[in-house]
Amino acid sequence: xxxxxxxxxxxxxxxxxxxxxxxxxxxxxxxxxxxxxxxxxxxxxxxxxxxxxxxxxxxxxxxxxxxxxxxxxxxxxxxxxxxxxxxxxxxxxxxxxxxxxxxxxxxxxxxxxxxxxxxxxxxxxxxxxxxxxxxxxxxxxxxxxxxxxxxxxxxxxxxxxxxxxxxxxxxxxxxxxxxxxxxxxxxxxxxxxxxxxxxxxxxxxxxxxxxxxxxxxxxxxxxxxxxxxxxxxxxxxxxxxxxxxxxxxxxxxxxxxxxxx
Amino acid sequence: xxxxxxxxxxxxxxxxxxxxxxxxxxxxxxxxxxxxxxxxxxxxxxxxxxxxxxxxxxxxxxxxxxxxxxxxxxxxxxxxxxxxxxxxxxxxxxxxxxxxxxxxxxxxxxxxxxxxxxxxxxxxxxxxxxxxxxxxxxxxxxxxxxxxxxxxxxxxxxxxxxxxxxxxxxxxxxxxxxxxxxxxxxxxxxxxxxxxxxxxxxxxxxxxxxxxxxxxxxxxxxxxxxxxxxxxxxxxxxxxxxxxxxxxxxxxxxxxxxxx
Amino acid sequence: xxxxxxxxxxxxxxxxxxxxxxxxxxxxxxxxxxxxxxxxxxxxxxxxxxxxxxxxxxxxxxxxxxxxxxxxxxxxxxxxxxxxxxxxxxxxxxxxxxxxxxxxxxxxxxxxxxxxxxxxxxxxxxxxxxxxxxxxxxxxxxxxxxxxxxxxxxxxxxxxxxxxxxxxxxxxxxxxxxxxxxxxxxxxxxxxxxxxxxxxxxxxxxxxxxxxxxxxxxxxxxxxxxxxxxxxxxxxxxxxxxxxxxxxxxxxxxxxxxxxxxxxxxxxxxxxxxxxxxxxxxxxxxxxxxxxxxxxxxxxxxxxxxxxxxxxxxxxxxxxxxxxx
Numbered sequence: 001x002x003x004x005x006x007x008x009x010x011x012x013x014x015x016x017x018x019x020x021x022x023x024x025x026x027x028x029x030x031x032x033x034x035x036x037x038x039x040x041x042x043x044x045x046x047x048x049x050x051x052x053x054x055x056x057x058x059x060x061x062x063x064x065x066x067x068x069x070x071x072x073x074x075x076x077x078x079x080x081x082x083x084x085x086x087x088x089x090x091x092x093x094x095x096x097x098x099x100x101x102x103x104x105x106x107x108x109x110x111x112x113x114x115x116x117x118x119x120x121x122x123x124x125x126x127x128x129x130x131x132x133x134x135x136x137x138x139x140x141x142x143x144x145x146x147x148x149x150x151x152x153x154x155x156x157x158x159x160x161x162x163x164x165x166x167x168x169x170x171x172x173x174x175x176x177x178x179x180x181x182x183x184x185x186x187x188x189x190x191x192x193x194x195x196x197x198x199x200x201x202x203x204x205x206x207x208x209x210x211x212x213x214x215x216x217x218x219x220x221x222x223x224x225x226x227x228x229x230x231x232x233x234x235x236x237x238x239x240x241x242x243x244x245x246x247x248x249x250x251x252x253x254x255x256x257x258x259x260x261x
Numbered sequence: 262x263x264x265x266x267x268x269x270x271x272x273x274x275x276x277x278x279x280x281x282x283x284x285x286x287x288x289x290x291x292x293x294x295x296x297x298x299x300x301x302x303x304x305x306x307x308x309x310x311x312x313x314x315x316x317x318x319x320x321x322x323x324x325x326x327x328x329x330x331x332x333x334x335x336x337x338x339x340x341x342x343x344x345x346x347x348x349x350x351x352x353x354x355x356x357x358x359x360x361x362x363x364x365x366x367x368x369x370x371x372x373x374x375x376x377x378x379x380x381x382x383x384x385x386x387x388x389x390x391x392x393x394x395x396x397x398x399x400x401x402x403x404x405x406x407x408x409x410x411x412x413x414x415x416x417x418x419x420x421x422x423x424x425x426x427x428x429x430x431x432x433x434x435x436x437x438x439x440x441x442x443x444x445x446x447x448x449x450x451x452x453x454x455x456x457x458x459x460x461x462x463x464x465x466x467x468x469x470x471x472x473x474x475x476x477x478x479x480x481x482x483x484x485x486x487x488x489x490x491x492x493x494x495x496x497x498x499x500x501x502x503x504x505x506x507x508x509x510x511x512x513x514x515x516x517x518x519x520x521x
Numbered sequence: 522x523x524x525x526x527x528x529x530x531x532x533x534x535x536x537x538x539x540x541x542x543x544x545x546x547x548x549x550x551x552x553x554x555x556x557x558x559x560x561x562x563x564x565x566x567x568x569x570x571x572x573x574x575x576x577x578x579x580x581x582x583x584x585x586x587x588x589x590x591x592x593x594x595x596x597x598x599x600x601x602x603x604x605x606x607x608x609x610x611x612x613x614x615x616x617x618x619x620x621x622x623x624x625x626x627x628x629x630x631x632x633x634x635x636x637x638x639x640x641x642x643x644x645x646x647x648x649x650x651x652x653x654x655x656x657x658x659x660x661x662x663x664x665x666x667x668x669x670x671x672x673x674x675x676x677x678x679x680x681x682x683x684x685x686x687x688x689x690x691x692x693x694x695x696x697x698x699x700x701x702x703x704x705x706x707x708x709x710x711x712x713x714x715x716x717x718x719x720x721x722x723x724x725x726x727x728x729x730x731x732x733x734x735x736x737x738x739x740x741x742x743x744x745x746x747x748x749x750x751x752x753x754x755x756x757x758x759x760x761x762x763x764x765x766x767x768x769x770x771x772x773x774x775x776x777x778x779x780x781x782x783x784x785x786x787x788x789x790x791x792x793x794x795x796x797x798x799x800x801x802x803x804x805x806x807x808x809x810x811x812x813x814x815x816x817x818x819x820x821x822x823x824x825x826x827x828x829x830x831x832x833x834x835x836x837x838x839x840x841x842x843x844x845x846x
Contacts (some may be wrong), residue, residue, distance in 0.1 A: 037440045040451075
């Protein structure tokens, strides 16, 4: 069983599992109307305050909102029953864990990416923000990287969420932290030092900065440092999450409580 | 006369017991306070960059009531689903009391609990951002806030009624959270919004309640605004009552009262 | 005036299947059910899962609109006279849902008292009485989330009786209750009849229906297949005896060979029930025939344990009614 096969087959299966509410009446309001509403809200706040331009808020909020599917979908994948069985299997099969995890998280990453791109596209139409046509491919890449790194945070959050009772509250709190600290509506340099420090250790901050630069016309080479930084942070959280999961596996094996997960 | 008294008593007792239910779980209420609070914070962070004290005042006042809107749009739309899950929805429909009179105390309790977040936001804004609300007439200001609470509760009643027939309407209701903040002029002057949206803002009762609160703050007369607000609230209630009867009938026809 | 009249009630559900290609399927849950219940009667509706019992009840208590047919409770039509019907009926269903977990038992009763129109002056007294009747006095101050299943069920019943309804609909009330609790429950239900209430009871448990009900209707696949007193049902369908033979490893073909044209004369039906490592072969036989020797001969080398004959019970009648080919 090659790593690639685990990656894709595993991914396709979990897509259907996680979206058993594939009902348009739920998806459209949550993933299409709300992000655009958040973008418009802060764009107008920015106009009223005379701070920043529409593009600033467009990028920030589109990417910030896209973290929601990354966080929640990932943690529900982890707490899903199939995952529990998968975890048990992983202990026994020689399958490599990294492709397995990546496969499970692929649909999540794609969803987050799609929500962000949709938000940026629709928001830019509604607000009349012009983005240089040549910048779009790079922006799409930046969004994908950001989505990947948020999913890493989602993995960590999901791992912790297995032990605590109220995972949804944790998810909401993390989303709010991302709203406040990651430069969504106020650039890191305009924040008090301690807040910027927190923000720079969270996903999203570097991705947002990079995407803003790209939308303003900077080339990919100008922002690649930021994107690598973003990727690194995401990997850090993903590794953290996997470590927590591994610890819990060992712990529950010791206490024979694998089903509890 | 005694029939009216019985009705009023029923509304009051049900309201009180529903508040009890909501208050018993402080954890759920926690997010109901923190979520709008953090959005208010993000808003004020942006305004603060400008250094305009008046703008901070403006936003701070509106931000105070964001929580009531959140508490109702998010909770009211999923209210009936929660009743479905606990098996009580059928018992509520099978009761001889008109369904509207069953729902109104529940959404009112939600709106009341939203007042918690008003208090928390005012204190937070003072402590973190140094926003000291300058209110010329506190009684009128509080009246405006209570009117906001009542009319938002009635709007919540309208939202919740749709869910008796359509199990997924909660998502649409919850998606009204942000647009409401924007369209009701909580944190952005309505003049900045596209003209085409103005009628939408005017049709939302909280817009007038917030206007009244701003008037009370600056010493102007809020009565006209309060009157329009109340009228709109009553219109929501009438519409919801009418829809409620038809939707319950439809639910009975299409069997959506139970879980399956 | 009869208490409950159902005339040709039908109910069809429309289900949607598939995500992208939505196919519609119509499922007929109830297909022309008719019966009447006299005032003061305890009427049982028996049937397997999915037979349409709950659907029928929900139509009678105004929660579902019939697709066709009509019904009335105490003279009021269930489709048009909603409020009149609702004021006079009580609805209790089994399981642990139907209560507000976060409120105390007392608060739950207070809440429903208001909704079901119990006059304020009488509330305290009624609530106290009902708590006494269901045996929850002293526990009403605790939150329902801490109640055991049996306690919840009992509170649920108290809730259903708050407004002193004339007709009470009990939908599998003893499901999941321990034997002692169930016995007390049955006593409570019997007590309702003593008070002159009309009761419609659905249940799976034969001995419960046998013990409590004045009349029973057996429903299967949305249709009533038999109706009468417990004695009549036992008599009409399974007159005769039931022969029970414990066997160890009886092959299926031997069982089927016992009935039918080549079977043993006098054996009407044969069924096998697993009990641990043996199977109990149950044969419904005509009353006059003497089949034991022939059956044993047919069983041949199959190892046999105890052989006994008994009167048919309601359960035998029920099984025959709902599993007829």
